[in-house]
Amino acid sequence: MSKEITLKEIYDRCDEVGTCWIWRDATTTGGYPIIKGGGRCLYVRRVVAELNGDAPAFRQPVITTCGDKLCCNPLHVETSTTAKVGQAAAKRRAFSSLSRRMKVAAAKRASPSAKLTMEKATEIRLSTKTGKELAKEYGVNLSVIKGIRQNRMWVDFSSPFAGLMR
Known part of the structure; x- marks a missing residue:
């Protein structure tokens, strides 16, 4: 000083x-x-x-x-x-706001190491295959498939209903 x-x-x-x-x-x-x-x-x-x-x-x-x-x-x-x-x-819940979740998600999705896209996440949600089959097909862990299906991961923030699923 x-x-x-x-x-x-x-x-x-x-x-x-x-x-x-x-x-x-x-x-x-x-x-x-x-x-x-x-x-x-x-x-x-x-x-x-x-x-x-x-x-x-x-x-x-x-x-x-x-x-x-x-x-x-x-x-x-x-x-x-x-x-x-x-x-x-x-x-004071500074880490849990919707805008912060959106920024973190955008940064992760822009990463060159990201194995999935929003389109693939939508396919996973709509698929009737088992979680194990999807995990093998997309090359991700079973917990990622479960997170997507429970709408905790790969949330579509462009939808006005994105926060209602939780």
Whole structure:
């Protein structure tokens, strides 16, 4: 961190809303506060944690206890672990939204190693063959065939009824 950045400079770039210091300056594309220091952009919350004497390790998450990603109040900023951040995200169901499922599915389907296509998944759903026969025919595991038939895998997100089958 650059030694020229002070808590006063950070406070001057914030609006006090309740007990939070809401950052009103530059942010990343993800909406996290950033500040120029030492010729590079730094995450404000990491700077605040370091100024508080709680210097985060490389890639260690720095969170706010108030939950506002724009808050820079030193009383609300603390270092955390990736496990705790993941658990908090899971509690607020950040990993289970339809848009996230669609993005993950699109990325997997675009993979050159994907053995199936949406058309093949539809054929599997409509087939009267056994799961073992289909697994052998398409070169996939039996669990994939079961997942497709139960509409847990290869869901057709273009259909307005895609989420109703679960």
